[in-house]
Every structure is written in structure tokens, then in C-alpha cells.
Amino acid sequence: QKEVEQNSGPLSVPEGAIASLNCTYSDRGSQSFFWYRQYSGKSPELIMSIYSNGDKEDGRFTAQLNKASQYVSLLIRDSQPSDSATYLCAVNIGSHSSASKIIFGSGTRLSIRP
């Protein structure tokens, strides 16, 4: 079982709709979770981090975390063409160790159609 799993997509969503991106992880002790956006040919950039169960909102973006189900998601409201990118879920593995590491999923390619 992979440590962090995402559907690779592509996910196609009409402009103005809600895009929903999902991620599951295997380490029950994980405490820190991140969503990155990566445009083609560019480096990943952080969209949101989430540490507690529930929802965290930032503008059009909402991250949701359910530690019991080992599930984290990202919702993008009012999707714009500029949201077309690959979205990477990242999980901090080995949280209670000084040698904890960040593991990424394989990414979901999102396409916003006009």
C-alpha cells in the first residue's frame, strides 16, 4: 500500500463549479497534511496546510481532514481556468521522530473547462 494515494485524473470541471480532490494516507500517526499546486514546468507551491480534524477555509479553497478515516480532501469553489494544474497531496510521515519526512501522492491533474 502506498503511503499517500490520489486519483491521477485528469479531473475535468466546468468553470464556476466546485472541484473536489481526494487523498488517503496509511500512517495513522500523521499529524500534518498539505496541499500543493503545480503548474506545468514549475515547482510545487503550497496552497494549504491542515493539522486538525474538520474543515479549514482560505478564500475559494477548503481543506478537509478526517484522521479516523485517514482521508484528506481539497475543495475549490468557483473554479477558474487559472486553477488548471496538478494538485499534490502531501503528508508528514513519522511525526514523532526527529527524522520525519514529507511524502507526496502522485498528484491529480485538474482541468477547468470554459
Place this chain on the structure above:
Amino acid sequence: DVKVTQSSRYLVKRTGEKVFLECVQDMDHENMFWYRQDPGLGLRLIYFSYDVKMKEKGDIPEGYSVSREKKERFSLILESASTNQTSMYLCASRHRRDRTLNTEAFFGQGTRLTVV
């Protein structure tokens, strides 16, 4: 602003060469990471370092080594480059805040390495 700088944007090397990829960060971050990114495979962790002179293997360390002699610099070494190491290499760093809530990583611009 956090700055993570990789020494080269593009690199072409021959099979069997020893290759050095350098990464420097200016935010006094404790943790540094090297990933490679291939189509359909996402970012895969090669090695990481949680402090000066400390290193840990990631998921795909074979064929690579690393060096962290100074806090700001983390080097990835391909001992004998092979064509299957052609990839995009990404360096990242982060501050280690405490043992339970780890902060996000900031990335360099990436090095596209081609081994011919």
C-alpha cells in the same frame, strides 16, 4: 520570502559521470529534502536531512548519495549517472517547528537532468 536555490536549471551529463546537484536555502531551515519527479509517479523522496551531517534514506536512494556539511546546503550526488536517472530533481527545505506539527516545505526551481 523563503528562497531555495538549485545550482542548475538544466543539466546534460554522460552515462558514468559523477554528478553533483546543489541546493542552498537562506532561511536557516533544519530539514532539507531531495525528490525526483517523473510523469505519472509524482514526487518520490530520494534522501532527506534533518540537521547538519544527518541524513536518512527516502523511498528511492539507490544510485544516489547526499552531503550536508553546512546547514544551508544540501548536495545530491549521482555516483555513476545512468540513463534511468534522467528526471526532474527538486530540492525542498522546511523549519522544524516541533515534534507533532511539522511545517510545510518550500521548493527550489528544479533541475532537469538528462543523462545521455
